[in-house]
Amino acid sequence: MNIKNIAIVLSVLVVAIAAMLFMQKGNYVTQATEHYTKTTGNSFKGSSKIIEYVNSTAGTTKLLWALTCDAVQGAKTSQDMAKLEGKYFPATKGSNSISQKTRRFEPTAAYSIVTTFDKVDVDKKTDLKTLSGLKSIDVSTLLGNAVIAAAAEEEEGEDEGEE
């Protein structure tokens, strides 16, 4: 190889290395950006989920507390409770236990209230039994004094009662 060729090859190398030098920073920026985007993205997703889920659950407790506070200020019968339940949770209904003189309202698996009444009223015409004389409302779940039942798919078992 003569000196002319060597000089040309070296000149090309100079240009190539100079180009690499300019691209070097770009590569680091790209790598750093990727790492930053991935890490902060995971952090954003994880934290946002926690915030969202807690907000949603707190929203449910808000309605249940509001219902309970309304009830202790004026509700007397199981029908009064049913009206309040419909006001705050239109999609959920409570159920009376005539034998125990209680009404249970359970908008979610974790949160429920149990209202205790004094007596059972019987409608003479329809023989329909209701509860009256509201005594107390058990807010254990709202205070956290309960154990959250395992998430069972209870809804499926309720088909029998539909007819």
Add this chain to the structure above:
Amino acid sequence: MDNKKFKILAIVDAVLIVVLIVVMMVLKGNYNDQAQASVKEQVGAYQEKANGMLQEQWKSMDQYGMAWKLVYATLTTAKTEAAFDAAVKAIEEDKDARFKQLSYMYTAAGIPPKVQNDINEKGGLADKFLLKNEGGVKEVACGKNCTLTFTFAKGKLQASDYKALVEYNMDEAFKLEAPAEFHFE
């Protein structure tokens, strides 16, 4: 061009190549260090922000739970200033009950106990509950940007308004912003 000029060009090129390679190696180390430091700093800042929001929410939910407990107590027990003060004290001081109520809510929301403990260890429960107690007017915190006012006259409860709690908009109060673009100087 004659051979002599090509020779000079080749020598200059060789020198330039050596210089450029040295510059490249030096810059490589610098860029690497800078990029790592910059990523660490910006990721750290964002994680601090996200954790801060989780801790703020935890504290607020603690105040929120205490506030509902207090409202319920004022509706179901004697409506006197003494009973109110006792209820505030009892609720605020019972940290086990506060944690239990909070943890129950987080568990109901599907947040694992380990995550709950992490948030609690870093931020802890709310520091304040009773915010103001002047001339029969008492204010309690019911979360971030949420305050309840109870007014007493001659030791009797005159007015209690818990509308702020009923209207409390958590989605507005707790919202984490998406991370900003990465900056590299």
